[in-house]
Amino acid sequence: MTSLPRMAGPLVDSFGRTVRDLRVSVTDRCNFRCSYCMPEEGMQWMPRDDLLTYEELARVARVCVERFGFDGVRITGGEPTVRAHLPVLVGMLAALDVDVAMTTNGATLPLLADDLRRAGLRRVNISCDSLRRDRFAAITRRDALPQVLEGIDAALAAGFDPVKVNVVTMRGVNDDEAVDFAAFGRERGVVVRFIEFMPLDADGAWSMEKVVPAAETVAAVDAVFPLEPVAHGPEPATRWRYRDGGGEIGAIASVTQPFCDNCDRVRLTADGQFRTCLFATDELDLRALLRSGATDDELAGALAAAVGAKWAGHRIGQVTFVRPARSMSQIGG
Ligand code: SAM
Numbered sequence: 001m002t003s004l005p006r007m008a009g010p011l012v013d014s015f016g017r018t019v020r021d022l023r024v025s026v027t028d029r030c031n032f033r034c035s036y037c038m039p040e041e042g043m044q045w046m047p048r049d050d051l052l053t054y055e056e057l058a059r060v061a062r063v064c065v066e067r068f069g070f071d072g073v074r075i076t077g078g079e080p081t082v083r084a085h086l087p088v089l090v091g092m093l094a095a096l097d098v099d100v101a102m103t104t105n106g107a108t109l110p111l112l113a114d115d116l117r118r119a120g121l122r123r124v125n126i127s128c129d130s131l132r133r134d135r136f137a138a139i140t141r142r143d144a145l146p147q148v149l150e151g152i153d154a155a156l157a158a159g160f161d162p163v164k165v166n167v168v169t170m171r172g173v174n175d176d177e178a179v180d181f182a183a184f185g186r187e188r189g190v191v192v193r194f195i196e197f198m199p200l201d202a203d204g205a206w207s208m209e210k211v212v213p214a215a216e217t218v219a220a221v222d223a224v225f226p227l228e229p230v231a232h233g234p235e236p237a238t239r240w241r242y243r244d245g246g247g248e249i250g251a252i253a254s255v256t257q258p259f260c261d262n263c264d265r266v267r268l269t270a271d272g273q274f275r276t277c278l279f280a281t282d283e284l285d286l287r288a289l290l291r292s293g294a295t296d297d298e299l300a301g302a303l304a305a306a307v308g309a310k311w312a313g314h315r316i317g318q319v320t321f322v323r324p325a326r327s328m329s330q331i332g333g
C-alpha cells in the first residue's frame with residue numbers, strides 16, 4: 001500500500017455528528033440460520049466475484065483512518081469466521097493501528113480464537129440468545145450451544161478483553177432469561193449486552209409486540225442483582241454495573257430509545273456497498289469505484305459526500321419507517 005498525505009480531518013455529517021467507526025462485513029454467508037436474521041432456506045448468496053477482496057476492504061479502511069481519523073474497525077457478516085483466512089484481514093487492519101474488533105456467533109472460536117488474537121484482533125462480541133440448548137437450537141436452527149459456550153471460553157483464554165455476549169431479546173422467545181444471562185456473565189467474567197429486536201429479519205416476522213424494551217430487561221436484572229448506571233461515551237449501549245462489583249451489563253435500545261443523535265458509524269457490505277446507516281435505503285457503490293481505478297482522493301471524496309448526506313435517523317415505529325431491502329446478514333450487523 002502507498003503512503004498518502006493525510007486529509008483535512010474528521011468526517012462530520014450535516015447534523016454535526018462525527019463519523020469514526022467503520023463496520024466491514026466480510027461475507028453474507030453463515031453457519032447458523034437465526035430466525036430473526038435469515039430464512040431457513042432460500043437465501044440468495046452474493047456472487048463470489050462481487051465480494052471485496054481483503055486488499056480492497058483494507059484499502060477502504062486505510063482511507064477512512066488516514067484521511068478522516070477513524071479510530072475503530074469492526075469485522076462482521078454474515079458470520080465473519082466462515083470466510084477463509086480471516087486472520088490475514090485482521091493483520092491488515094491491525095497494521096492501521098486502530099481498535100480492531102469482531103462480532104461472531106462464536107461457534108468456530110475454539111479453533112480460531114488464538115490465531116485471531118495473534119493477528120491483532122483486540123475485542124470480540126459473541127452472540128448467544130439462549131442458555132437452554134433446545135431453545136438455542138430453535139432460535140439458531142443449529143444445535144450448537146455447546147460449541148458457542150466453548151467459543152466464549154476460548155475467547156477468554158486467548159486474552160480478548162473485554163469479551164461481550166450479545167443477546168437479542170424477543171417477547172415470548174427468550175425474555176425470561178435475562179437473570180440467567182446476568183448470572184452467566186457474572187460467573188464467567190463477560191459483559192452481557194441485551195439488544196432489542198430490530199426489523200431486519202429476512203422473513204418479515206418482526207413486529208413491535210415482539211420487542212422487549214431494554215429498560216424492562218435491565219429492571220429484571222436489577223431486581224436480582226442491583227445495578228447502577230455507568231457514564232459512557234457515544235457508544236449505543238447504555239452501561240450498568242453491579243453494585244456488588246460483579247461486573248457490568250449493557251443494553252442496546254435501538255427501537256425504544258434510538259441513539260441516532262450520537263451515531264458515529266458507517267458500514268461496508270461484503271459486496272462493497274457503503275451505507276451510512278444500518279437502516280439506509282440507499283448505498284454508495286464503492287466496489288465499482290475501487291474496480292474502476294479510483295484514486296484515494298476519489299474514494300475519500302465519495303465517502304465524504306455520502307456521509308454529508310447521512311440522514312437524521314431510522315424512525316422505526318413511525319409511519320414513515322421504510323424497511324431496508326437487505327436483511328441484517330446481508331448488511332452486516
Ligand atoms: N454472525 C455474527 C453474529 O451473529 O454475531 C455477526 C453478524 S450478526 C448479523 C450481528 C449481530 O446482529 C448479532 O449480535 C445478531 O444477534 C444481531 N442481529 C441479527 N438480526 C437482528 C435483528 N433482527 N435484531 C437485532 N439484532 C439482530
Ligand code: SF4
Pocket residue numbers: 030031032033034037038077078079105127328329
Ligand atoms: Fe448468522 Fe449472525 Fe445472522 Fe445468526 S445473527 S444467522 S449467526 S449472521
